[in-house]
Amino acid sequence: MDPERLWSPAERPRRGRRPAHSRAAITAEAVALADAEGLTAVTMRAVAARIGAGTMSLYSYVPNKETLLELMIDHVSGDHRLPPEPSGDWRAGLRQIAHDQRAIMRRHPWLPAALPARQTLGPNALAVVEYTLAVLAPVGLDAQARLETFSLLTGFVASYVSYELAQEQATEAAGRTSGELLDAQARYLRSVAVEGRYPHLAQALAMPSHAQEPQAAFGRLLDRMINGLTAVT
Incomplete structure (x- = not known):
């Protein structure tokens, strides 16, 4: 796993047709699946089915389940509501x-x-x-x-x-x-x-x-x- 590539500000542009899905949308579906059925339910096949894509096509957005898990963890980390600055206390x-x-x-x-x-x-x-x-x-x-x-x-x-x-x-x-x-x-x-x-x-x-x-x-x-x-x- 290459952290620099994984967390690049934007997904790499693709030639040809506009992508049907986004990494963010795939991650959100994986999180929803884990919330509902547990982490063991999160497979590339199951997530692909939720977004209406073929399993193999999912790998062009996320290379493996380990990377998907990294994306999921960071996605829910965004639930924090951090103040602009610490209060001093x-x-x-x-x-x-x-x-x-x-x-x-x-x-x-x-x-x-x-x-x-x-x-x-x-x-x-x-x-x-x-x-x-x-x-x-x-x-x-x-x-x-x-x-x-x-x-x-x-x-x-x-x-x-x-x-x-x-x-x-x-x-x-x-x-x-x-x-x-x-x-x-x-x-x-x-x-x-x-x-x-x-x-x-x-x-x-x-x-x-x-x-x-x-x-x-x-x-x-x-x-x-x-x-x-x-x-x-």
């Missing part, structure tokens, strides 16, 4: 970036699993990286540490959303509400904790529980992550 800026990432990943549930396979950064992703580095500028970290902080923050969000989605699927499969499953789990843990073999667990369970509302839970853990990631050593 770097903690609030990081929180907003992470909340945006979570919303995008939940809107596109295939994205957390796709990110580890990404090989390059497209223009939309680069805009998010550049903005985040600017947000982190007042922290006192060097440029490399700020870049690592962004990567670790994104990894945390992807891991959290993957867990959220898996729990929701498990709840749906069990035919019970999330509250019912949490209550059942709490009863079980309390029963084993009183046996005396898990004193630290018993201590944790004896404390008042935090709010379980998903947004609040995410925000609480996010603040803890930010505190650790931005500590200057």
